[in-house]
Each structure stands twice: as structure tokens, then as C-alpha cells.
Amino acid sequence: MSGGGQNSQQLQVRPLAVDAMLLAKLVSAGTAACIAEAITLPMDCTKIKLQVEGGSIASVMRQIAKTDGVKGFFRGLTPGLHRQLGFCTIRLGLYDSTKEFYMKKTPLNDGLPLRFAAGISTAVAAVCVAQPTEVVKIRMQAAKSGTVRYTGTLSAYYQIAVKEGSKGLWSGLGPNIIRLSICNIGEVVTYDSVKQAMLKRQLMEDAFPLHFFAAVCAGFVTTTLTSPVDVVKTRYINSIPGTYGNVGRCAVALAREGGPTIFYKGCVPSFFRITGWNLIMFLTYEQLRRVISSRMNSY
Numbered sequence: 001m002s003g004g005g006q007n008s009q010q011l012q013v014r015p016l017a018v019d020a021m022l023l024a025k026l027v028s029a030g031t032a033a034c035i036a037e038a039i040t041l042p043m044d045c046t047k048i049k050l051q052v053e054g055g056s057i058a059s060v061m062r063q064i065a066k067t068d069g070v071k072g073f074f075r076g077l078t079p080g081l082h083r084q085l086g087f088c089t090i091r092l093g094l095y096d097s098t099k100e101f102y103m104k105k106t107p108l109n110d111g112l113p114l115r116f117a118a119g120i121s122t123a124v125a126a127v128c129v130a131q132p133t134e135v136v137k138i139r140m141q142a143a144k145s146g147t148v149r150y151t152g153t154l155s156a157y158y159q160i161a162v163k164e165g166s167k168g169l170w171s172g173l174g175p176n177i178i179r180l181s182i183c184n185i186g187e188v189v190t191y192d193s194v195k196q197a198m199l200k201r202q203l204m205e206d207a208f209p210l211h212f213f214a215a216v217c218a219g220f221v222t223t224t225l226t227s228p229v230d231v232v233k234t235r236y237i238n239s240i241p242g243t244y245g246n247v248g249r250c251a252v253a254l255a256r257e258g259g260p261t262i263f264y265k266g267c268v269p270s271f272f273r274i275t276g277w278n279l280i281m282f283l284t285y286e287q288l289r290r291v292i293s294s295r296m297n298s299y
Contacts, residue, residue: 019033020296025095028288033088036078036281042073043273050266075260078153079137086130091122115189123184126176132169172237175247179229186222219275228263
């Protein structure tokens with residue numbers, strides 16, 4: 001056993017180590033998400049156009065390139081980065097801490113119920129804080145080709161706030177809470193579950209191949225779960241206020257318009273975008289987290 005003085009020193013150092021680890025996760029999550037967002041945004045713009053205007057992937061991409069050029073594929077980049085800094089910093093950066101909190105304060109132990117609870121809790125917190133960034137991103141991306149709905153990101157925030165108030169900035173809060181909760185289960189919970197299962201069974205080591213495999217699994221599950229909610233959310237947020245009344249009516253109207261398949265409109269580019277996003281984000285996150293933690297602990 002260690003002496004009293006050493007134990008006292010450990011008790012003083014441990015909170016600093018915990019704070020450093022948490023800070024490393026928050027910084028790594030936000031940074032990795034922004035990198036992934038910038039690289040995969042062209043597929044996201046294509047998906048949004050498909051959901052709003054219809055057509056095929058090829059025709060939509062040709063139309064964007066013809067009318068807006070390369071910059072058309074990066075519409076909404078700035079609010080997209082704002083969105084990831086708000087959303088992913090919270091929903092991924094606080095995920096492990098939330099799991100630890102529930103393990104200490106509730107009967108939940110290390111299993112799927114615990115992961116679901118942590119994933120949903122951080123998703124709800126992220127949406128409540130950062131929903132205005134989602135609204136601005138979607139509206140800028142969904143503007144008809146060749147038109148400019150807002151002169152810039154700050155202009156979009158300002159115009160929505162002035163014309164529609166907080167109700168406009170937090171438009172679609174309900175469906176986005178549902179969507180991001182499902183998304184967090186598909187992404188973070190799936191990644192965590194696959195990774196821990198592989199490590200527990202000693203099938204793979206905690207290294208690049210495992211991170212790659214877990215990220216692909218997360219991308220597939222997320223696309224399957226979120227496509228229907230994503231289609232409804234996009235149509236609802238981009239509609240003229242009062243068009244549908246509520247999210248349920250929007251979903252019913254879409255079903256009448258195109259049947260069940262309409263809820264998977266844009267799912268192919270969505271799959272490539274989400275899987276690509278997960279690969280870039282999780283691989284970057286794992287490396288950044290290790291580097292930042294190591295650097296911070298060395299001070």
C-alpha cells in the first residue's frame with residue numbers, strides 16, 4: 001500500500017486527470033466532426049436536394065454543378081461547422097461522462113440500456129442547445145438552384161430571428177430530437193457497442209482496423225434508422241410556416257404523396273455520406289483524443 005502523503009497527492013491529481021480527459025474528448029469530438037462535415041458536405045447537399053426537389057442522384061448533382069458550380073456542393077458549410085461544434089461536442093464528447101454518471105446514480109450497469117440512456121440524453125441536450133444551426137444549414141442547402149435565400153450565415157440567423165423569432169430558430173425541435181436520438185443510437189451507441197464487444201472477445205485490438213469496422217457498422221445502422229425521420233425533418237423545416245401544422249401531418253402528407261418509399265428518398269447518397277462521415281469522424285476522433293490526452297497529461 002502507498003503512504004498517506006502519496007495517496008493525498010493522487011487524490012489531488014486525479015480530478016485534474018479526469019478534467020484533462022474530458023476536455024480532450026470534447027475538443028476531439030468537435031474537431032473531428034468539423035473535418036468530417038467539410039469532406040462529406042457535397043453528398044449531404046445532394047441528399048437534401050433529392051428530398052426537397054426529387055430526381056436522381058446524377059441529375060441532382062449535374063443541376064447543382066450547372067447552376068451553382070463547385071460552391072453549390074458546399075452550401076451551408078459554415079452553419080454545418082457550427083452545427084457539428086454544437087451537436088457532436090455534446091453528443092459524443094459527453095457520452096462517456098454521461099455513462100459514468102448513470103452507472104453511479106442509477107441501477108444501470110455496462111450494457112445496452114446504459115448506452116441507450118447516455119446516447120439519448122446527450123442527443124437531447126445537443127439539439128436543445130444547437131438547433132438554430134440545423135435550421136440555418138438546411139435552409140441554405142435547400143434553396144433552389146441558382147438562387148440565394150440568404151446573403152450569408154449570420155444574415156440567415158438574423159433574418160430568421162427577426163421574421164420568425166425563437167420559434168423559427170428552433171423550428172423542427174421535436175422531430176430533430178427524435179432524429180438525433182436515433183442517430184446517436186445508430187452512430188455512437190453502435191460504435192461503442194461493436195468496439196467493446198470486439199475487445200471483450202479479444203477478436204480485434206483497439207487500433208485502426210477495429211475503429212474502421214465499428215465506424216462502418218455505425219454508418220449502416222444510422223442510415224437505416226434515420227432516413228425516414230430525416231426526410232420528414234427536412235421537408236418540415238424547409239416548408240412555409242403553417243403548411244403542415246405539425247410533424248405528424250407532414251409525415252402523413254409525405255406518405256400520401258409517395259408511399260412508403262418516399263421515406264427512403266436520398267438514402268443511397270445518405271448511406272455513403274453517413275458511412276464516410278462516421279469513418280472520418282471516428283478515426284480522427286480516436287487519434288486526436290489520444291494525442292490531446294497524452295499532451296495534456298504530460299503538463
